[in-house]
Amino acid sequence: AQSVSQHNHHVILSEAASLELGCNYSYGGTVNLFWYVQYPGQHLQLLLKYFSGDPLVKGIKGFEAEFIKSKFSFNLRKPSVQWSDTAEYFCAVLSGSARQLTFGSGTQLTVLP
Amino acid sequence: SAVISQKPSRDICQRGTSLTIQCQVDSQVTMMFWYRQQPGQSLTLIATANQGSEATYESGFVIDKFPISRPNLTFSTLTVSNMSPEDSSIYLCSTNGAGRSYNEQFFGPGTRLTVL
Numbered sequence: 001a002q003s004v005s006q007h008n009h010h011v012i013l014s015e016a017a018s019l020e021l022g023c024n025y026s027y028g029g030t031v032n033l034f035w036y037v038q039y040p041g042q043h044l045q046l047l048l049k050y051f052s053g054d055p056l057v058k059g060i061k062g063f064e065a066e067f068i069k070s071k072f073s074f075n076l077r078k079p080s081v082q083w084s085d086t087a088e089y090f091c092a093v094l095s096g097s098a099r100q101l102t103f104g105s106g107t108q109l110t111v112l113p
Numbered sequence: 114s115a116v117i118s119q120k121p122s123r124d125i126c127q128r129g130t131s132l133t134i135q136c137q138v139d140s141q142v143t144m145m146f147w148y149r150q151q152p153g154q155s156l157t158l159i160a161t162a163n164q165g166s167e168a169t170y171e172s173g174f175v176i177d178k179f180p181i182s183r184p185n186l187t188f189s190t191l192t193v194s195n196m197s198p199e200d201s202s203i204y205l206c207s208t209n210g211a212g213r214s215y216n217e218q219f220f221g222p223g224t225r226l227t228v229l
Contacts, residue, residue, distance in 0.1 A: 032216045043222040044156075044205070051216055090155060094216060100146060101207075101218055103156045 002027045002095050006104035013081050014112050021076040021107050023091030032094040033074040034101070035065055039087045047089070050074065061085070083113045115140055115208050117221035125227045126196055133192045134224045136206030141186035143209070146218070147179070150203040159204075162189050196228045 007022040025031065035047040048059025055067040065076045074091060091104040116139040126132050136145065147159040159179055160168045168181040182190045193200050206221040 034217075036220075044220040046217065046219075049217060092218075094218070100158055100161060101156075102158075105155045 002093055002102040004091055004093050004102050004104040006089075006091055006107050008107045009105065010108045010110070012110045012112065015083055016080050017111075019076070019078040019081050019085075019109070021089055021091075021109070023074045023076065023104055024072050025074070025091075025093045025102075026072065027093065027095045029095060033065075033067060034092040034094070035059065035063070035074075035076050036090045036092060036103075037087045038090065038106075044090070047076070081109070081111045083111045085109060086111045114214055114217075115142060115210055115219040117206055117208065117219055119204075119206055119221040119224050121224060122222065123225040123227075125229060127229055128197055130196055131192055131194045132196065132226060133190050134204055134206075134226075136189045136191070136221055138187045138208055143186070145183060145189045146207045147181065147189070147191045148205040148207060148220075150205060150223070152201070156205065159191070193226065196226075198228045201226055201228045 003026045005024045033050040036044045037047050038044050047063050048057050048065055050057045050067045058064045063078050065074055067074050089107045089109060092101045094101050118137045120135045124132055145162045148156040149159055150156045158171050159174045160170045160181055162168045162181045162183040164183045164186050178194055180192045203223040203225050205223045207218045210217045
């Protein structure tokens with residue numbers, strides 16, 4: 001079965017700091033990779049996704065992620081965070097024919113003003 | 114994309130009762146999914162509901178506890194039966210998109226359930 005690991009449970013940064021959140025998955029076949037964000041009191045929103053092609057994908061709000069197949073990783077990055085980026089971030093993998101997502105445990109990001 | 118609504122948005126229930134959560138999608142979709150997000154936890158898939166067939170449950174979830182209906186291509190319900198405080202969670206409905214969005218999943222706003 002697919003598993004997804006997010007190494008950082010809680011990250012605290014000051015505004016303008018750079019961000020990198022780790023995500024590793026276990027499945028060795030073809031995967032679709034996602035990062036979702038959940039702002040306080042709001043529902044899940046898609047930040048970015050990788051299906052194929054350029055392994056560096058850009059999403060909304062200045063976020064990007066790099067797919068490294070050899071490392072089974074899909075780390076999320078942002079060069080300069082803002083207070084409004086405070087949220088929980090989930091990495092998710094879609095694999096197999098069942099079309100179901102497997103989520104990582106989530107990373108709570110707190111950005112201090 | 115798919116726009117998903119859920120009812121109720123939140124509820125507080127007594128132990129031993131049941132609650133049915135409704136999920137409505139603004140377009141016809143093949144697959145609908147039900148997830149649970151326990152306090153401070155990630156999302157866990159409960160079951161996949163396809164129209165015209167029995168729902169497929171993940172390990173640790175059973176039909177008697179979480180019966181699901183899928184009467185048509187735009188609607189599904191999840192019932193949380195004989196509730197206990199451990200069932201206090203956010204329950205989310207999702208679906209895959211259509212066409213070029215088929216590999217994406219879209220989520221409803223969730224139903225926040227508190228069991229006393």
